[in-house]
Amino acid sequence: MIDSLWRDSVGAVLGIALLIWVAPLFISPYTLTILIIYGMLALSLGMIWGFGGILCFGQAAFFGLGAYAYVIAAINIGESTLPMLIAVLVPAIFASLLGAMMFYGRLNDVYLAVITLVVTLILFKFMNSTAGPEYIIGKARLGGFNGIPGFPTLNMPGNPNAYIWGDTYFYFCAVTLGVVFLITTLILQSSFGRIAVGIRENETRMSLLGYDIRARKTVLFTIGAAIAGLAGALFANWAEIVTPNLFSLSQSAEIIIWCIVGGLGTRLGPILGAAGLSLLKFLLGQQTLIDNLLITGLILVLFVLILPKGIVPTLNDLWSLTIGQRIIRHRRRPRRRTRRKPPRD
Amino acid sequence: MTEVVLETHALTMRYGGVTATKNVDFKLYAYELRCLIGPNGAGKSTFFKCISGLETPTDGEILMLGSETTFWTAHQIASLGVGIKTQVPNVMDGLTVFENIWLAARRQHNTPEANRKTEEILDRLTLRDIAHRHVGHLAHGERQHVELGLVAVGDPKIVLLDEPAAGMSSKDIEQMTKIIHELNKAAAIIIVEHDMQFIQSIANRVTVFHRGEILIEDHVDRVMSDPTVRNVYLGKKS
């Protein structure tokens, strides 16, 4: 376990280094930044769905709440450090209440998907209807479908005049993704994470072993929402405007598609799925011949039919079938022999 | 007399119009090994589900290890020291044998202790050779053993086994019997079984269920020779 944590840390550092020094040779840092943010958003769903079996159709709600919480707090406070924290806390608290309601009410699977979807749509509707001047929180007007532009973006903690923007903001997002990735790894490799996988595999058995499924699912759901909220705040800083479209149906659906294409049950899969599909969307965005959504849908169908496990798990399988297998055999053979003999004698 | 560890009063469970168990008064004593028999649909599995908290009984009450547990959830009852092997194998198919047992051990112990406990159970149930195989890929008998391992590693005080020998080879059953006797040193056990030979080889007292009610409860030999039981149970089976 310690071994794999070490390996993952090295991998994460290498990955982030590649992202910072090599990727900008091919893709602009501005575009890379949004790929990173979407990657983090996908990771938040990949964690609760792929490892906890919670299919949330409304991860966009937490993303949007994080973005709005950041913006409203930043306008009122006038700097960004505390608002970043608020952007993580607001969706987390909201998710813990919603999660407790669902899991203690024994709502699961399709009901859970429907409820989270409905909550997202309600937020979308509500945010769209806040154009009037009466919708104001402190100094921040919600602005309805126009959204909220013009708010203080990220600054160095303690110095509201030292903005973090451009390439620096790209580095900041890349490192944040690396940190979130490692935190996710720590959580998933801890007992808590391994128990979550047990719950994904067989809820009944896990409760018969004495685990409180409801409480554990609520906690995992909350962690996922916190990460989505952080991604939302990063998005607000990147876009410099937040609009109700953050809560839209297509945003919700896209997160799920990213996870399926990248591969559930892995940490890297959703990130790569999100980055790959978003990049494709940007490239396609420059043409008008074919509708974007149509292509995303087509890719989803192709993946479900041809690579139902997604990219990363398929690559893992290929690896262990070819090279990995040889290494494992090489390592295990002598140990097995010595172990098998004693009980027979 | 010895202490009662499990007691039900007028336990009734209805599924819509079907009454699966009806007014069951049942007592189990510490370190007892009891067999539960009865034709298919008699309500044996439902009785287990009520006791283990998978179902909330429609009526009646359940007392266990000094607590009234009638409305407790499954995880609360499990934490009290009740382990169950359900009729349909209930294991984590996507995980390895080691991971399955580790998850059961981790409930009561910290990680290093859970690792140690898991190793111990792997040896005790001779699962060592398949420790790193996925449970979903194992043969039926092996999966039953794994599930028994999940129960055993929790050091339960009451063990419920729903048809543990079903579909197993005689060699598997032999090993299963050994494990059951070992569990019995620390726990009271109820076993649902159909195999008469198996029952005679392990139990003294037998409770016969019929249409959700207790028909008779007596020593295994007297139950076997009882004409009503032969009628109800053996008659239907053939």
Ligand SMILES: Nc1ncnc2c1ncn2[C@@H]1O[C@H](COP(=O)(O)OP(=O)(O)O)[C@@H](O)[C@H]1O
């Ligand atoms: N979930 C359920 N819904 C409806 N009826 C059920 C359910 N579970 C069991 N039953 C009914 O209850 C009766 C007892 O079933 P069960 O407890 O499984 O019997 P046994 O284990 O003795 O074979 C049967 O008639 C069965 O059809």
Ligand SMILES: [Mg+2]
């Ligand atoms: Mg049954």
